[in-house]
């Protein structure tokens with residue numbers, strides 16, 4: 001799918017195996033836990049699609065859409081997440097922000113999730129530390145689930161193999177498809 005904005009044309013499509021090393025070098029070269037490869041693995045397993053936006057040969061943004069999630073107990077203990085799509089790993093490169101890249105990827109994710117039979121789509125977003133992302137998602141129709149904030153953690157690895165755990169207080173946003 002192509003998106004045109006004056007002279008800026010970009011394309012949103014599912015990742016291909018041959019592209020993932022490049023996506024890693026551009027999106028997360030310092031994270032040796034290889035998050036880009038893990039997201040592609042989700043797609044290879046048939047559990048979702050890793051959508052990448054391209055400016056010609058350059059990957060400029062991406063979101064992983066899973067056909068089910070999140071697995072975080074704070075959400076899955078309150079909502080039956082099966083049949084509910086879940087967006088994660090959202091990123092647009094700094095120099096490509098505020099040009100509609102994330103909007104286009106999210107719309108494509110919603111289209112694919114609906115085709116897959118999902119009834120809802122959601123994502124976690126920083127409750128107070130990521131107002132730009134939250135505002136964008138709310139603009140796209142995502143609504144706070146109303147059950148409060150919770151903390152998520154994730155692991156990254158540096159070149160020496162040292163693990164680092166980061167965490168964030170998030171809330172869950174969702175919309176029906």
Ligand SMILES: CC(C)(COP(=O)(O)OP(=O)(O)OC[C@H]1O[C@@H](n2cnc3c(N)ncnc32)[C@H](O)[C@@H]1OP(=O)(O)O)[C@@H](O)C(=O)NCCC(=O)NCCS
Nearest residue numbers: 005090091092097098099100101102103124125133135136
């Ligand atoms: C959050 C993030 C993915 C958004 O990506 P983006 O590609 O800049 O998003 P969009 O361009 O679609 O939308 C951003 C804003 O630009 C506006 N916009 C969209 N198309 C536009 C255009 N053609 N011209 C000008 N503005 C535009 C949107 O309406 C939105 O406005 P808002 O700030 O008032 O809500 C990006 O900021 C990012 O990578 N942040 C760091 C990582 C992160 O926080 N990820 C999300 C974790 S939940």
